[in-house]
Structures are given as structure tokens and as C-alpha cells.
Amino acid sequence: MDSKLTKKPSATLTINNKQLELPVYAGSVGPDVVDIRKLYSDGKVFTYDPGFTSTGSCESQITYIDGDEGVLLYRGYPIDQLAEHSTFLEVCYLLANGELPNPEELKRFVKDITYHTMLHAQFDRFFEGFRRDAHPMAIMVGTVGALSAFYHDSTDIDDPVQRTVASHRLIAKMPTIAARAFKYHAGQPFVSPRNELDYPSNFLRMCFAVPAEDYKVNPLLARALDVFMILHADHEQNASTSTVRLAGSSGANPFACIASGIACLWGPAHGGANEAALKMLEQIGAVDNIPDFIRRVKDPKSDVRLMGFGHRVYKNYDPRAKAMQKLCHQVLKEVGATDNPMLKVAVELEKIALNDEYFVSRKLYPNIDFYSGITLRAMGFPTSMFTVLFAVARTVGWIAQWTEMMEDSSQKIGRPRQVYTGAPKRDYLALDKR
Ligand code: ACO
Numbered sequence: 001m002d003s004k005l006t007k008k009p010s011a012t013l014t015i016n017n018k019q020l021e022l023p024v025y026a027g028s029v030g031p032d033v034v035d036i037r038k039l040y041s042d043g044k045v046f047t048y049d050p051g052f053t054s055t056g057s058c059e060s061q062i063t064y065i066d067g068d069e070g071v072l073l074y075r076g077y078p079i080d081q082l083a084e085h086s087t088f089l090e091v092c093y094l095l096a097n098g099e100l101p102n103p104e105e106l107k108r109f110v111k112d113i114t115y116h117t118m119l120h121a122q123f124d125r126f127f128e129g130f131r132r133d134a135h136p137m138a139i140m141v142g143t144v145g146a147l148s149a150f151y152h153d154s155t156d157i158d159d160p161v162q163r164t165v166a167s168h169r170l171i172a173k174m175p176t177i178a179a180r181a182f183k184y185h186a187g188q189p190f191v192s193p194r195n196e197l198d199y200p201s202n203f204l205r206m207c208f209a210v211p212a213e214d215y216k217v218n219p220l221l222a223r224a225l226d227v228f229m230i231l232h233a234d235h236e237q238n239a240s241t242s243t244v245r246l247a248g249s250s251g252a253n254p255f256a257c258i259a260s261g262i263a264c265l266w267g268p269a270h271g272g273a274n275e276a277a278l279k280m281l282e283q284i285g286a287v288d289n290i291p292d293f294i295r296r297v298k299d300p301k302s303d304v305r306l307m308g309f310g311h312r313v314y315k316n317y318d319p320r321a322k323a324m325q326k327l328c329h330q331v332l333k334e335v336g337a338t339d340n341p342m343l344k345v346a347v348e349l350e351k352i353a354l355n356d357e358y359f360v361s362r363k364l365y366p367n368i369d370f371y372s373g374i375t376l377r378a379m380g381f382p383t384s385m386f387t388v389l390f391a392v393a394r395t396v397g398w399i400a401q402w403t404e405m406m407e408d409s410s411q412k413i414g415r416p417r418q419v420y421t422g423a424p425k426r427d428y429l430a431l432d433k434r
Contacts, residue, residue: 001059001061001404001407001408003059003410004027004028004059004061005025005026005027005059006025006026006027007023007024007025008024008025008026008032009024010022010023010024011024011034013039013043015043015045016043016044016045018043020038020039020042020043022034022035022036022038022039023035027059029064029066030064030066033056040417046417046418046419048419051312052242053312056237057237057242057245057414058237058245058404058405058408058411059408059410060236060237060401060404061075061098061404062074062075062095062234062236062397062400062401062404063075063095063234063235063236063397064076064236065235065236065313065314067311067313067314067315067316068315068316069316070314070316070317070318070319070365071319072235072319072320074091074094074095074233074234075094075095075098075099077094077100078319079230079231079319079320079323080319080322080323082094082230083227083230083231083323086100086230087198087199087226087230088199088200088226088229088230088233088393089106089109089110089113089198089199090106091229091230091233091396092109092113092171092233092396093105093106093109095233095234095396095397095400096167096396096399096400096403110199112168113168113171113172113199114172114195115168115172115195116168116169116171116172116173117172117173117175117176117193117195117202118173118176118192118193119173119176119177119180120150123143123146123147123150124180124190126142126143126146127139127143127180127181127184129142130142130184132184132185132187133185134184134185135384136178136181136182136185136384136385136388137262137265137266137272137384137387137388137391139181139184139185140177140178140181140262140388140391141259141262141263141266142259143177143180143181144174144177144255144258144259144262145255145256145259147169147170147173147255147259148253148254148255148256148259150255151166151169151253151255152253155253155254155255157251157253157254157406158406160407163254163403163406166254166255166399167254167396167399167400167403170254170255170258170395170399171395171396171399174391174392174395175193175199175202175203175206175392176193176206178203178385178388178389178391178392179191179203179206179207180206181388182207182381182385182388183206183207185382185384188210189210189211190206191205191206191207191209191210192206193206197217198222199226200222200223200225200226200229201217201219201222203225203392204217204221204222204225204379205217207380207381208380218334220330220331220334221331221334221335221379224327224330224331224334224375224379225379225389227323227327228324228327228372228375228376228389228393229389229392229393230393231320231323231324231368231393232320232368232389232390232393232394233393233394233396233397234394234396234397234400234401235394235397237401238270239264239265239267239269239270240261240262240264240265240270240271240394240398241261241394241397241398241401243260243261243263243264244257244258244260244261244398244401244402245401245402245405245414246260246414247260247261248402248405248406249405249411249412249413249414250413254399254402257398257402258395258398258399258402261391261394261398262391265387265390265391265394266387268307271387271390271391271394272387273307273308273367273369274308274368274369274372274373274376274386274387274390275373275383275384275386275387276307276308276369277307277308277369277370277372277373278342278373278374278377278383278386279307279383280306280307280308281342281345281346281349281373281374282342284345284349285341285345286341286345287344287345287348290345290348290349290352291352293349294306294349294352294353294356297358298356298358306349306353306359306364307369307370308366308367308369308370308371308373309353309359309364309365309366309367309370310362310364310365310367311365311367314365314367315363315365316363316365317365317366318365318366318367318368320367320368321365321366321367321368321370321371324368324370324371324372324375325366325370325371327371327375328343328371328372328374328375328378331375331378331379332374332375332378335378335379337378340374340378342374342377343374346370346371346374350366350370353366372386372390373386376389
């Protein structure tokens, strides 16, 4: 990747009676960055930024977020336009290659992905090792990591062609693995991919067909899943993507790197929030119980949070949440569940929170997870599959970011420093002297 940073007048830092000139760069849009790479060698200090709230870890040309304005762009294209007009595989091509494909390029890409949907026959044995009640995300972490055992020697990460093949394999095989995790959990036999179906229809069929009865794909639900995946495809340097980059920075196998991203995504502060948001709506149960719940959220002594609200970057309405809310209403109408009590609770909760001083002053708006759980439940997925679906969609973002890192000559192994506040050097005391 060629750097597109533009040099700006440098910044001066005065520290320990010394003046340091720090280069400043501008990207194409967004805030400038202060280059502190020489801070330790020239000034003998580190920066301290737990949670990386003010730290840029890389140059990237994939996704742009303006959290204050509620803007999300994939390669420059607004998320709402892509959700309205594009397909998930077209978005995969865009994220991976930088431009929208022409018809011929798209046809070839879809063929390449479709070609890789099957899993090695021996791969299925991995599932047998898990308890039937294993969480599907636990199965995902294990089995996607296991892909590295199948494609380790054949994946030369320094060869761009092999990197592309690894990307295609991941995008193609994730739905097959995710559907198997679901089937294993449900105690049903695995359903093989059918390559004449499009990507979301194939996934729905692998999840819901049974030997006794095939599954007739509802095109509206297939389109809803496609849009869900577009909305979740990438989100610049979030926790799981940074995990993938950090794992990849050591030169690790890409399949193992993606498994590390899945592990990070699982947590309730990240991808697990859609599961947590739905559980919260179920616990609240009825509109009448909302005031009491809000009281508990606002109580400084309680650690109850309004799940599906708030975001590290968005201090405005999450643009994905708007599209997700629209999708939610469409799906509930299609399956005849418009009087779903959880939807009623969600709509009322959102209304109250958007007008409540506590949430307004902290700029806490609904994020994508607030409505995604209700939508996926209406489509027939159990709660435990929500984060798995997120992982299937985010795989393209992870692998596009990993590839960009591999092509960036300025990247080094990721290795943050620390401020040590533990015991200074002391001598070992023999056991009988303690
Ligand atoms: N409900 C209630 N209060 C909240 C919430 C929430 N969901 N989120 C933040 N706050 C409050 C905090 O208590 C804090 O208040 P204080 O200043 O009085 O102490 C203030 O808002 C700032 O909160 P932080 O935790 O510092 O914000 P941060 O940027 O670190 O957290 C996060 C972002 C983790 C997403 C947080 O908003 C949260 O936990 N939300 C709920 C979980 C969730 O929906 N996660 C999904 C994120 S989107 C995604 O991964 C796809």
C-alpha cells in the first residue's frame, strides 16, 4: 500500500526541558495525526492511552467513520447507499479491492467465492469434540482456528496470490462453518452448501433445512440477511479488527488471526452486545417495566447498562442502527410479528432514552445491536447465533484489514508499552524469612 499521508506543519512538545518536533500528517478526511514514533528514542517518554482512545495504530484506506456526525463510509461509499443498492458479495469485493466491480469482475468474484464453500471432509470431525451445549461462538473460535491446520503449508503470506486465495476461502467457508456450529448445537445433521444459491440464501438453507423437509428460502429474509451482513462488514480499527492486525503483525497464519478476531468479538462490550441487548429486552418484558429499568441504569451504584446503546466512536446516532431499525420493521412485517412485545419495549426504550438527560448528556445513542437481535430472532435464529452472524459478516473486514497490513511496508510487530507501578527491584527472601 502506498502511503497517502500529507505532511502538515509539525507540533512541538516541551518535556523534561527539551523541545521535540513531532511530524503532523493529514489523511484524506478526518482529524490530523501527530507522529510520535520517535518520542521514546528522542524524549525517553511513552504516551499513556489505555483503550487507545487517542491513538491511531495504522494508515488505512478501507473504512472511514465520523463518530460526531454519524458517518460510515466503505472505500468512500456511504453505508446507507450500499445497504440500499448493493449486495454483500459486491461489498466484499469493494472492501477487499478498493473499487466497486464491473459486471465481469463481480461474476468472477462470485464464482471464486462459490468454488470454496465446501469444507474438507475431515474438518467435520472437529465439531464432534465439542459438547452439544457448547456456545456456537466457542465452536467458531476453535474450528476457524483449525482451518489454519488445513491451509498452513499452502499459505505463503508473502505471496499476494495466496493471500487472495486465503481471503476467498475465509469469505466462502465462514457461512458453512457457522451453519454447522448452529446445526451441531441444535442436534441436527449438517446441510451441505448448494452453489446454485446466492450467498445469503445458501446460508439460510444450511441453517434451516432438515433431511425430512427442505427449506424454501424467503427472498425478503435472504435480502434482510444480506443487508445485515453489509452493515456489519467492516468498522475500521475496532477491538476485533485490531486483534486480527495485532495477531497478524507477528506473521501468524491468517486463519489463526481471524480466530483471534472471533474471540475478541464474542465479548458483550463488542459483538456480543446484540445477544445481550435481546436478553435485556426479554428481561424488561413489558413497556410498564421500562422506568424501573432506566432508574437502575442511571444509578451510579449499579453496573446495569442499556445494552445496544453507546459507542466508543459514535457520539451521534449510529448510521447502521438507522438501517437496522428499518430492516427490523420489514422482517417483523414479513413474518407477521409486528406486535412483537420486544419490539414494543425497544421502540419505547429508545424514545425514552433519546430524551433522557443521562443519555443525552453522555451522547449515548442506539448502536447497530439495539435492533439486530430482534431482527435475527424474527428470522428464526436463536440468541446464541447472533454474534456468529456478526462474525460471518465481519470476516471480510478482518481479512481486508489483514491484507492491507501485509501490504504496508511501514507496519511492524504490534507491541505497546506500559507505565509500570509495581514493586521496584527487591531481593528474593527465603521461605523461612517471610
Ligand atoms: N448504558 C448506560 N450508561 C452508559 C452506557 C450504556 N450502554 N454506555 C456508556 N455509559 C455511560 C458510562 O457509565 C459513563 O458514564 P459516567 O461518565 O457517568 O461514568 C459514560 O457513559 C461513558 O462510558 P464509557 O464506558 O467510558 O464509554 P466507552 O466509550 O468506553 O464505551 C461501550 C463504549 C463499551 C460501547 C459502552 O457504551 C457500552 O458498554 N455499551 C453497551 C454495550 C454495547 O451496546 N456494545 C456494542 C458496541 S457496538 C459494536 O460492538 C457493534
